Amino acid sequence: MxxxxxxxxxxxxxxxxxxxxxxxxxxxxxxxxxxxxDECIDCEAxxxxxxxxxxxxxxxxxxxxxxxxxxxxxxAPDCEVITEKKEPLADN
Numbered sequence: 155m156x157x158x159x160x161x162x163x164x165x166x167x168x169x170x171x172x173x174x175x176x177x178x179x180x181x182x183x184x185x186x187x188x189x190x191x192d193e194c195i196d197c198e199a200x201x202x203x204x205x206x207x208x209x210x211x212x213x214x215x216x217x218x219x220x221x222x223x224x225x226x227x228x229x230a231p232d233c234e235v236i237t238e239k240k241e242p243l244a245d246n
Contacts, residue, residue, distance in 0.1 A: 155212045156194035157201065158226050159187050160219040162208035168242040171200035171209060181233035185243070190230035 156179075163186040172180040172187070179193035180200075189200075189209070201209050210216070212223055 155196060156191040156226075157189050157196065157198070157209050158191075158212055158215050158223050159189050160208050160210055160215060160222040162206040163187055163204075165243050166206050166208070167240075168205050169236060169239045170203040170205060172236050173239050174199040174203050175237075178235055178237050179230075180236050181230040182236040183229055183233050187236065188226045188230040188233060191227045 159180075165185055167182070167186055169180075169182075169187070172178075176197060176199065177193055177195050179190045179195075181188045181190060186208075191212075196211070198211075210219075215223055
């Protein structure tokens with residue numbers, strides 16, 4: 155089961171999580187990051203790195219954010235992979 159980036163990442167887009175990902179499964183959208191569910195190995199390295207606590211195991215996504223499971227699966231393949239830390243939207 156993969157991890158999912160949820161609502162707290164929207165308009166923040168901190169990238170602390172991408173530099174610890176061993177399989178490069180993070181993808182950068184205009185307003186947030188996404189995790190590709192077919193590439194995530196469920197290592198949990200990204201979870202403690204997220205300063206806004208936006209990353210959840212698919213089975214533990216809060217009920218109000220369950221739509222983000224499908225959103226990550228749909229959006230990740232259409233975005234560019236991100237592997238390096240960048241300035242977050244929240245600081246701009």
